[in-house]
Amino acid sequence: MRVIRTENLTKAFRGEVVVNKITLEVAQGEIFGFLGRNGAGKSTFINMLTDIMKPTSGEVYLFEENLGIDANKYRIGVLPDYSSFYDDMSAVQHLSYFSRLSGNKASRLKIEETLETVGLWEDRKKKLHTYSFGMKKKLGVAQALIHDPELLILDEPTSGLDAESVIHMQKLIIQLHEQGKTIFMTSHNLDEVEKICTQIAIMKEGEISLQGSLYELQRKFSATFTVRLKTSSELEEVDKKRLKSSLDEAKLSHSWDKNYLFVEVSSEEAIPSLLKRIMMLEVDIYEAEVDQPSLEEIFLEEPDHI
Numbered sequence: 001m002r003v004i005r006t007e008n009l010t011k012a013f014r015g016e017v018v019v020n021k022i023t024l025e026v027a028q029g030e031i032f033g034f035l036g037r038n039g040a041g042k043s044t045f046i047n048m049l050t051d052i053m054k055p056t057s058g059e060v061y062l063f064e065e066n067l068g069i070d071a072n073k074y075r076i077g078v079l080p081d082y083s084s085f086y087d088d089m090s091a092v093q094h095l096s097y098f099s100r101l102s103g104n105k106a107s108r109l110k111i112e113e114t115l116e117t118v119g120l121w122e123d124r125k126k127k128l129h130t131y132s133f134g135m136k137k138k139l140g141v142a143q144a145l146i147h148d149p150e151l152l153i154l155d156e157p158t159s160g161l162d163a164e165s166v167i168h169m170q171k172l173i174i175q176l177h178e179q180g181k182t183i184f185m186t187s188h189n190l191d192e193v194e195k196i197c198t199q200i201a202i203m204k205e206g207e208i209s210l211q212g213s214l215y216e217l218q219r220k221f222s223a224t225f226t227v228r229l230k231t232s233s234e235l236e237e238v239d240k241k242r243l244k245s246s247l248d249e250a251k252l253s254h255s256w257d258k259n260y261l262f263v264e265v266s267s268e269e270a271i272p273s274l275l276k277r278i279m280m281l282e283v284d285i286y287e288a289e290v291d292q293p294s295l296e297e298i299f300l301e302e303p304d305h306i
């Protein structure tokens with residue numbers, strides 16, 4: 001099932017288009033990472049998914065129907081880019097108030113469990129005016145989770161958190177995914193998206209410039225695989241020559257850096273035969289690794305040429 005689908009979703013502010021005809025699908029069970037530079041239009045896109053903003057044109061389908069978020073409010077949990085809280089309430093009081101207001105009052109046990117899940121157990125009774133930005137972010141995630149929704153829409157769930165809390169939040173997202181939830185999240189953290197997201201979309205100037213799994217993005221970005229092989233630091237010249245003539249015979253371009261041999265192959269399927277070819281020469285190989293472009297390299301390159 002497609003839990004989110006947009007069709008030509010567009011938003012313009014005073015005639016300036018910031019989200020331009022985005023057609024996108026998020027399948028159930030994905031951790032979908034939405035990447036983009038500041039001002040690319042990510043929050044505006046999320047705000048249209050969650051009915052905070054009305055699209056200029058286009059459609060949003062949630063769970064295959066275009067009935068809006070209210071019709072699905074217990075199936076979806078949202079962490080917006082900006083949450084506001086009552087300063088005089090504690091986290092427990094806030095979640096109790098919020099859940100009552102949304103018509104599905106959570107039990108005290110559920111509230112405390114949720115606060116423990118996001119790492120706010122010890123601070124659960126403190127007034128929110130004493131909370132840091134990062135603690136408020138965790139409370140926003142707790143609010144998104146309180147009804148145990150199937151789909152989580154999280155705008156920058158880890159920005160503003162300290163390093164330990166970032167790791168905790170990433171583990172939590174993976175854990176929620178393992179429990180069967182679908183997650184749609186924006187992030188500035190490329191390592192995070194590379195590590196945890198099963199699908200990635202890169203937004204650029206209001207449009208999706210690239211989309212797929214990390215593997216698919218890597219393949220679109222780089223047409224070849226580079227296999228890096230570590231040989232003995234005392235490899236004889238004669239062995240280097242034998243390697244060269246064997247690789248030349250197979251028309252495989254290669255280069256050396258000290259005792260590392262780099263060989264370019266056109267597909268993953270070509271890697272086993274390359275390794276067999278080298279083994280036949282009886283040259284000792286200490287390490288073999290396939291160099292993949294990182295998401296950072298893919299993101300920083302202008303994706304227009306892809």
Ligand SMILES: Nc1ncnc2c1ncn2[C@@H]1O[C@H](COP(=O)(O)OP(=O)(O)OP(=O)(O)O)[C@@H](O)[C@H]1O
Pocket residue numbers: 013018036037038039040041042043044045
């Ligand atoms: N209410 C608004 N009125 C006018 N312009 C707006 C409004 N909201 C957003 N914009 C503009 O739309 C563009 C996209 O903003 P948006 O917040 O969606 O980007 P973003 O990708 O989420 O950025 P960031 O990563 O910095 O949060 C920006 O140029 C922003 O100034």
